[in-house]
Amino acid sequence: MTSLDTAHDEGPSARSGASGGTAAEIVFDSVTKRYAGQEQPAVDNLSLTIGAGEICMLVGPSGAGKTTALKLINRLIDFEEGDITIDGRGVRGENVTALRRGIGYVIQQTGLFPHMTIAANIATVPRLLRWDKQRIRARIDELLELVGLEPEYAKRYPAQLSGGQRQRVGLARALAADPPVMLMDEPFGALDPITRGRLQEEFLRLHARVSKTVVFVTHDIDEAIKMGDRVCVLRQGGRLAQYDPPDVLLARPVDEFVADFVGADRGLKRLSLRRVGDLHLLPAPSARAGEDGTAARARVAEVGYETLILVDDDGRPQGMIGRDSLNGPVNASDARSIGVFGRLDMPLRDALSVMLSQAGSHLVVVDDDGRLAGLVSADLISAELAGTDASARAFDADEVPT
Amino acid sequence: MIGILAQGGSGPVIPDFGGGGAGNSCVRDNGFFCWNWFQQNWSDTFQPRLIEHIELTVVALAIGFVISFAAALFAYRYKWFDFPFTTFSAFLYTIPSLALFQVLVGITGLTLATALIPLVTYTLLILFRNTLIGLQEVPDEVREAARGMGLTRRQILWRVELPLALPAILAGLQIAAVTVVSLATVAAFVYDHGLGSPIFDAINRGTFKTELIGAGGLAILLGIASYAFFAVIQRVATPWARYRRA
Numbered sequence: 285m286t287s288l289d290t291a292h293d294e295g296p297s298a299r300s301g302a303s304g305g306t307a308a309e310i311v312f313d314s315v316t317k318r319y320a321g322q323e324q325p326a327v328d329n330l331s332l333t334i335g336a337g338e339i340c341m342l343v344g345p346s347g348a349g350k351t352t353a354l355k356l357i358n359r360l361i362d363f364e365e366g367d368i369t370i371d372g373r374g375v376r377g378e379n380v381t382a383l384r385r386g387i388g389y390v391i392q393q394t395g396l397f398p399h400m401t402i403a404a405n406i407a408t409v410p411r412l413l414r415w416d417k418q419r420i421r422a423r424i425d426e427l428l429e430l431v432g433l434e435p436e437y438a439k440r441y442p443a444q445l446s447g448g449q450r451q452r453v454g455l456a457r458a459l460a461a462d463p464p465v466m467l468m469d470e471p472f473g474a475l476d477p478i479t480r481g482r483l484q485e486e487f488l489r490l491h492a493r494v495s496k497t498v499v500f501v502t503h504d505i506d507e508a509i510k511m512g513d514r515v516c517v518l519r520q521g522g523r524l525a526q527y528d529p530p531d532v533l534l535a536r537p538v539d540e541f542v543a544d545f546v547g548a549d550r551g552l553k554r555l556s557l558r559r560v561g562d563l564h565l566l567p568a569p570s571a572r573a574g575e576d577g578t579a580a581r582a583r584v585a586e587v588g589y590e591t592l593i594l595v596d597d598d599g600r601p602q603g604m605i606g607r608d609s610l611n612g613p614v615n616a617s618d619a620r621s622i623g624v625f626g627r628l629d630m631p632l633r634d635a636l637s638v639m640l641s642q643a644g645s646h647l648v649v650v651d652d653d654g655r656l657a658g659l660v661s662a663d664l665i666s667a668e669l670a671g672t673d674a675s676a677r678a679f680d681a682d683e684v685p686t
Numbered sequence: 687m688i689g690i691l692a693q694g695g696s697g698p699v700i701p702d703f704g705g706g707g708a709g710n711s712c713v714r715d716n717g718f719f720c721w722n723w724f725q726q727n728w729s730d731t732f733q734p735r736l737i738e739h740i741e742l743t744v745v746a747l748a749i750g751f752v753i754s755f756a757a758a759l760f761a762y763r764y765k766w767f768d769f770p771f772t773t774f775s776a777f778l779y780t781i782p783s784l785a786l787f788q789v790l791v792g793i794t795g796l797t798l799a800t801a802l803i804p805l806v807t808y809t810l811l812i813l814f815r816n817t818l819i820g821l822q823e824v825p826d827e828v829r830e831a832a833r834g835m836g837l838t839r840r841q842i843l844w845r846v847e848l849p850l851a852l853p854a855i856l857a858g859l860q861i862a863a864v865t866v867v868s869l870a871t872v873a874a875f876v877y878d879h880g881l882g883s884p885i886f887d888a889i890n891r892g893t894f895k896t897e898l899i900g901a902g903g904l905a906i907l908l909g910i911a912s913y914a915f916f917a918v919i920q921r922v923a924t925p926w927a928r929y930r931r932a
């Protein structure tokens with residue numbers, strides 16, 4: 285399979301070369317949009333820099349101007365005040381159709397063409413750009429695979445697909461000409477939670493493979509936190525409330541409005557941003573069966589624990605043994621079950637949940653091979669949150685206001 | 687009126703019912719349907735009349751479609767045009783066909799134009815409405831996605847909006863075709879053309895049943911055939927419409 289990363293050389297827009305990759309920086313400079321006959325602007329003096337290759341999540345209450353802000357970028361909505369540049373080039377200076385062909389656009393209702401097959405839908409922009417047939421065909425196959433659809437879907441019509449499959453096609457169609465910028469307006473908003481979760485993860489995986497600057501509108505704060513490199517919170521009237529990485533947004537909302545918007549459980553939400561493997565795990569005292577129990581007991585006491593982890597010859601945890609049972613050689617029959625293990629890729633939120641359900645103060649963590657990696661405690665988790673809160677503060681202080 | 691009917695009287699050579707010129711008792715007795723006679727007169731009466739009828743229908747439909755299509759595109763772009771054109775074509779639709787043919791004789795004489803003009807006017811309302819509604823019913827998000835991908839206005843019209851309006855347009859053509867086939871028989875009243883000619887001829891001769899039923903039956907079959915024709919076109923040209931969700 286040809287990698288998407290190498291397909292940018294013939295990207296639709298001249299700007300794809302400018303940044304040396306397929307992503308492009310997007311800058312809003314004091315943009316104001318007022319709809320005709322409306323007192324309050326829909327977007328009010330918005331200034332914002334979205335770094336090349338970043339995913340920027342636009343959130344805010346209904347009517348806050350998210351969709352408006354998004355459509356200003358590809359000029360589906362015109363504006364007069366301020367400027368939007370993509371890799372330094374003002375969108376208003378460009379030919380509007382050329383501009384749009386260089387920007388992927390995905391919407392909640394998909395907007396697939398019902399009279400065209402999936403293949404023809406995906407081929408829309410490549411055809412406009414007059415790619416040759418062979419190249420278009422190859423690209424369709426590649427994209428279907430990328431968005432996880434079997435090749436035989438190419439010949440179907442949109443009405444023959446499920447909602448989730450249609451949304452995948454919408455994504456493939458927007459990616460077809462490998463645009464440096466993707467605009468997505470609540471793309472997963474109409475899907476059931478399970479499909480939405482799966483598509484979110486697949487999108488993140490895909491984004492890691494194809495470098496794109498993504499502006500993603502959602503009203504789901506969890507989606508914003510999960511997907512965004514940065515989250516832009518708009519308040520009523522299209523004014524910017526906060527623009528920060530998810531962790532900073534959760535740790536230090538700038539005001540009541542943002543705090544309310546991210547929710548009272550923002551502490552827990554921060555836990556889902558981190559994984560067990562991000563922590564400096566506590567050392568776990570362990571021993572194999574037959575080892576000297578007294579020495580093992582001393583090691584357990586040294587770190588102030590009550591139990592020893594019994595491991596097999598490969599270091600895989602087999603059970604735990606109370607300190608008081610450690611007399612003479614370590615005996616496997618003294619071991620109790622450990623229960624559920626923590627894993628390195630487990631979000632801290634899940635780790636805490638397992639800990640609570642097992643009524644234990646520690647969670648035994650194993651690595652990908654099932655070998656003992658260490659322990660997590662509730663204290664360790666809260667220390668981690670406090671620590672990164674401090675680093676978030678430092679990050680704020682470092683940041684040069686734009 | 688009888689005078690005009692007589693104009694259409696260049697029908698097949700048939701004897702008066704009393705004589706036995708054809709040596710056919712069925713014809714002599716004005717039987718319900720004399721198959722032999724129908725067959726004898728197929729190639730010089732019924733077949734050419736049928737072809738004329740088809741030609742008349744196709745020409746009327748084509749002219750009607752061009753006018754309605756252009757008007758619908760205009761009304762799609764400039765909404766104000768919808769009401770006056772709809773009103774105008776609906777008004778034309780209400781005029782009794784026989785009266786319209788008669789009035790036109792005074793203007794355009796006993797010509798093809800006199801036959802065609804009413805036929806065309808009766809297609810306008812249905813073709814205009816169906817085309818316009820077909821275009822208007824294209825989902826907004828489809829139009830927006832097309833715009834967002836950088837299709838020009840014209841590309842959106844020809845590649846997206848019109849193909850999506852095609853089922854409605856074809857449905858309009860289907861109804862218009864059946865209407866025209868049926869009305870075109872009346873057109874023989876002013877222009878000696880099509881299957882209406884043998885029908886008027888049969889009536890003129892004291893209702894010669896075989897000729898009346900033969901020509902009338904062919905007109906009915908042609909109506910059904912044109913209906914079926916557009917049903918097939920619909921199926922072939924818009925395979926996607928079958929999967930459309932309710």
Ligand SMILES: Nc1ncnc2c1ncn2[C@@H]1O[C@H](COP(=O)(O)OP(=O)(O)OP(=O)(O)O)[C@@H](O)[C@H]1O
Pocket residue numbers: 319320322326344345346347348349350351352353503
């Ligand atoms: N075409 C329009 N004409 C006039 N006003 C509009 C138009 N589109 C949006 N608005 C107004 O602009 C404001 C912002 O609308 P916008 O669609 O950008 O909100 P949003 O944040 O996307 O909301 P939602 O979450 O409900 O999609 C709203 O007050 C809306 O009523």
Ligand SMILES: [Mg+2]
Pocket residue numbers: 350351352
């Ligand atoms: Mg919106």
